[in-house]
Amino acid sequence: MSRDSGQGRPGTLYLLLFVVGAVLIGMYLGRHMVEQDVRTATAAGPDVTALEQSLRKARAELEVSTTRHDVDRQALQMVRAELAAQKNEIAALEEDLRFYRGLMAPETTDALISLVPPEITYGATPGEYSYRIVVLQRARKHEWASGSVAIAVSGTGIDGPVSYALAELSEGVTENDLELGFRYFQAVEGELSLPQGFQPLAIEIAATVQKPRKLQLKERYPWPF
Template sequence: MARKKVKGSKQYRMKVVPHRPVFGLMSVAGIAGLLLVATWSAYYAGQYQERNRSEEQARQLNQLRSQFLNASTENERLRVELASAEQSALIEQKASEQVRAELVLEQSRIAELREEIAFYRGLMAPAAAEQGVSVGDLTISPTAAERRYQYKLVVQQLAANHQIVTGYVSMKVVGSENGAEASYPLHVLSSDVEAERIGLRFKYFQNIEGELQLPEGFTPERIELSLRSGGRSGANVDKRYAWLVQES
């Protein structure tokens, strides 16, 4: 009997396969095993790579820590050396300043001694043209008080055979006040002087010294001195000193 073909649809050949449920289970188990093995392999491979990465990071960290400790040790050593060098430089600087100050002081003492030697040499063995009563330089120095000054003047006898010198000295400070010339006798400005005439009585020399206070508004310009002495070394001396204040 001939088969009748059905038009419009594709015909498939049918094959009869024996039903084997055990084989199917074994296939599924094999595939699952393969998946499990692949999963564990991937896991252990990842763990191995992660362990290697952690070990490398730990090695690098230890290396950085060692470098940091070495740098800290070197930095501390350099800090100690720098502090020691700064301390040495400071000590040398202070020592140099002290030596310089002592040298300046010693030079000042030498200059003072030379002045004193010259002074006493002039007293004891003056030149013939220098014999008589001599008035030295006038020194004016500032004090801690405003407009208050120290003054010092030396009057001396230059002679081979010294005699008692008597007489007096009068001094006044001349300057300007309120746009006009003004003058003040020394005894008005200085409590160390009792009268306008300062008495003289000496054989070798006499110091005239003390402190004076300038009035407000008064600008000093000079000091005028007048000396009168009697006896064999009698002298009449008139001098003017510019108002020059020495640095303290």
């Protein structure tokens, strides 16, 4: 009995040593894996930081590009609007130039004072109009012409036929008889406002020329609208 007990102790000791060794090896391997994971995470840290910095930089560049695009678009719209305004201004100047060139073209060798059909255009608001009335001298030799001109708008009011002098319709005109003094032509132009309930039918122009020779001119032009 005692011999069997002595023979069993070495086996138990070996088993105990094996278990302890396995535990120590497991602890070592576990610590090694943890340290490796820590080193891997530490090594990856700078890469993540670099990616975050790159992302912030890309976002900033995108914001700058978007702002620049908006500014460029607004600038382009402003340039287009300015070009359109300049084109309209040039067209108006060209129209005026053609108009005045037509006025300057001589038709006879004798001095001749005449009236040009008035130009009436719509204003900014209903009932308001822009007007231009020209008295001209067509001649090869233009002498100084002087006199006066009276302008009125006739039509139908609430109580029947009525006529308004230009001074009653245009703030820039203070007298019914406007003074004339020109060598080639004289333009009377401005803005007029019609009373409510008034239906214009015609523009009446009466010019009295004193020089270079006395002359009376009267014309009645239909209201263009």
